Amino acid sequence: MASSMTEVAVKTAIAAIESESATLEEKIEMLIELGMELQKKPKEIQDIWNAMSLYSHALELCQEQYPVWKARVLTGMGTALRSIPSEGADLLQKARECYQTALPLLQEYASPEEVAETEMNLGLVLQALVPFHQARLVDSIQLYQRALRVFKGDTYPQEFAILHNNIAIAYLSMPMSAEGEDMRQALAVQSFQQALEWITLIDHPNEYAMLQNNLGNALQYLASAHPVENNWRAIAAYDEALKVRNKRDTPIEYANTLANKANALSNLPDDPDHLEAGNDRNLLQAREYYQEAASIFRQHGRLEQAEMVEQAISEL
Numbered sequence: 001m002a003s004s005m006t007e008v009a010v011k012t013a014i015a016a017i018e019s020e021s022a023t024l025e026e027k028i029e030m031l032i033e034l035g036m037e038l039q040k041k042p043k044e045i046q047d048i049w050n051a052m053s054l055y056s057h058a059l060e061l062c063q064e065q066y067p068v069w070k071a072r073v074l075t076g077m078g079t080a081l082r083s084i085p086s087e088g089a090d091l092l093q094k095a096r097e098c099y100q101t102a103l104p105l106l107q108e109y110a111s112p113e114e115v116a117e118t119e120m121n122l123g124l125v126l127q128a129l130v131p132f133h134q135a136r137l138v139d140s141i142q143l144y145q146r147a148l149r150v151f152k153g154d155t156y157p158q159e160f161a162i163l164h165n166n167i168a169i170a171y172l173s174m175p176m177s178a179e180g181e182d183m184r185q186a187l188a189v190q191s192f193q194q195a196l197e198w199i200t201l202i203d204h205p206n207e208y209a210m211l212q213n214n215l216g217n218a219l220q221y222l223a224s225a226h227p228v229e230n231n232w233r234a235i236a237a238y239d240e241a242l243k244v245r246n247k248r249d250t251p252i253e254y255a256n257t258l259a260n261k262a263n264a265l266s267n268l269p270d271d272p273d274h275l276e277a278g279n280d281r282n283l284l285q286a287r288e289y290y291q292e293a294a295s296i297f298r299q300h301g302r303l304e305q306a307e308m309v310e311q312a313i314s315e316l
Contacts, residue, residue: 010050014057024061028069031058032076039080048080055080071105074098075118082125089132096125096135116150119143120163127170137170144170153198161207164195165214172218188218201243209244212237213257220264228272234264247296255296259309262289266316283316290316 017030035054038047055077062070078098081091099122106115123143129135144163151159168191171184192215201208216237219230238261245254266286269279290313297306 007046007050007053010053014054025066025069028058028061028066028073031055031061032069032072035076035080039076039083042083045084048084051080052077067105068109071102071110072114074102075106075114075121078102078118078125079121082121082128089129089134092125092129092132093134096122096129099125112150116147116159119147120151120159120166123147123166127166127173130173137174141167141170153194157198158204158207161195161199161204161211164191165207165211167191168195168214168218185218185222189215189222192218201240205244209241209250209253209257212241213245213253213260216241216257216260216264220260228268231264231268235261235268238264251296251300252302255293255302255305258289258296259293259305259312262286262293263312265289287313287316 013034014031017027017034020027020030022030031054035051035058038051038054042048042051055073058073059070059077062073064070075098078095081095081098084091086092099118103115103118103122106118120143123140126135126140126143127137130137130140144167148160148163150156151163153160168188171188171191174184192211195211196208196215199207199211216234219234219237222230238257241257242254242261244250245257247254263286265282266279268282269275269277270281271277290309294306294309294313297303297309
């Protein structure tokens with residue numbers, strides 16, 4: 001099937017499914033599959049809205065007769081709504097309602113994996129609602145931790161890594177008193193490190209790079225009596241991420257990690273044993289990394305990121 005469908009094509013697909021001599025349950029399943037296919041690799045936002053049309057029709061067919069299919073339709077709708085770019089919180093609130101309505105049904109009728117996946121998605125929605133003051137990070141973390149009861153590192157390494165990454169980012173986003181700041185950052189570092197126990201460069205390169213980059217960021221800003229040591233650990237983490245991220249295949253991620261590495265490097269002495277010698281060499285290297293990152297951001301239309309990096313260059 002083509003990855004993009006017009007509204008007319010969606011209506012035609014619905015009509016075709018309705019006219020088939022399939023059971024009602026089979027028709028619901030076909031509509032869900034079609035919606036998920038559209039949603040997977042949308043060419044444009046309209047594809048996601050068309051997926052929503054398919055889900056809405058499937059929901060009408062479900063009524064109360066097929067609770068598990070109803071729950072699956074709702075989770076599909078929640079994920080679709082969550083992926084639509086929006087400046088406000090309305091679509092996120094609708095996504096939250098979909099997941100919250102689906103969860104009790106899944107808990108009663110579906111597998112633990114389906115329940116855990118929905119808990120993970122609901123956690124993401126709550127995390128996205130926090131800046132709008134419409135959710136709490138603590139509730140998001142609680143959902144991720146519940147999902148970890150199912151998505152363990154030895155059996156579901158990718159889900160385990162994503163959950164720990166989300167938990168760490170939630171910790172780093174939490175407003176805390178000065179006394180709680182150290183604990184918050186330490187918990188984030190611990191979460192990234194836990195994920196990396198199960199995620200390897202060979203088997204899960206993208207997740208490995210994401211975690212190493214984020215671990216580097218957490219180490220760089222970790223309140224500690226050993227800031228120089230933490231910055232060297234951060235650079236080691238960025239270098240691990242750069243084993244995967246490169247200019248050709250993942251230019252934006254590469255530029256992000258390069259800029260992060262430049263920032264850490266600019267705060268390090270050239271010779272840890274002779275601090276009085278300064279850090280001219282590291283500043284020069286940091287400038288080169290920043291310039292490369294800014295150039296990539298501009299080439300790819302990421303002007304805000306380019307300007308931030310250029311501001312960092314001017315402050316060196």
